[in-house]
Amino acid sequence: MKTCIACGMPMTKPSDYPMEDESKDYCIYCARPDGSMQSYPEKLEGTVWFLIRTQGIDEQAARELAVRTLARLPAWKEQTL
């Protein structure tokens, strides 16, 4: 089983992959509508918004958390925002 390089989600079935393409290393939530992987700024904003919407976390705290969390994932290790 693979885990998404951009968000860490386990990918256990075809619908977890963009366009059900299991050769991809990133999940459907980290893909743009055309199947390409989101950029770091796109993923960061998406993660902040997700934390606010689903867990009610304060925006600044959510942003700091998202930066720290993404920095540990293979896709974003080189990022220094």
Next chain:
Amino acid sequence: MKKTSRQLQKEQTKELLIKTAFKLFSERGFLSTRISDIAGAAGVSHGTVFVHFPSLDALMAEVIEVYVGKIAQRTHELADSGKTLREVLCAHLNGIQEYEPFYTALVTENRQLPPPARDAWVTLQSVISLHFSRAVQRETEAGKIIPIPTSLLFNMWLGLVHHYLANTDLFAPGGKVIERYGETLIDNYLKLLASKGAE
């Protein structure tokens, strides 16, 4: 390249330390467990622990990352097949139940833990909130539950579950909270959200 027996032994010792620390953290909590306790229970010297981890914080962070990852993966697998909010809540509790003492220690101590451990804790909540929010959206749109912001619904649910877990000594002394109260918590939480007229 084939690993040497020395490398293999090193990996085995590290794995043993992680498993031993997990057991002790589950039994005693994170902040009451010392490096010497872990070394003693694993049958290695105090110095051996430092060969693998520079500090207790580093060991703690790795144990939490490994086991929170297992809980997250298990919850994801269980919740992924769930269509209804009830199924997602069941998956959440089943995921916790397999690691209940460890999860309970995290509930009560996570604010005092080093930042990487705390981040791993929030990441676990994100796995649950992903499935939870999707189920809430479906059921709100279908008129089955009353419209309330997803984050509030999620925090109400977590608050309920974590309150019972944090006070295991009161609710299930010597026992297991999820086994004893899981179904009751799900049933009554869903009753609170049910729309009038919904089945």
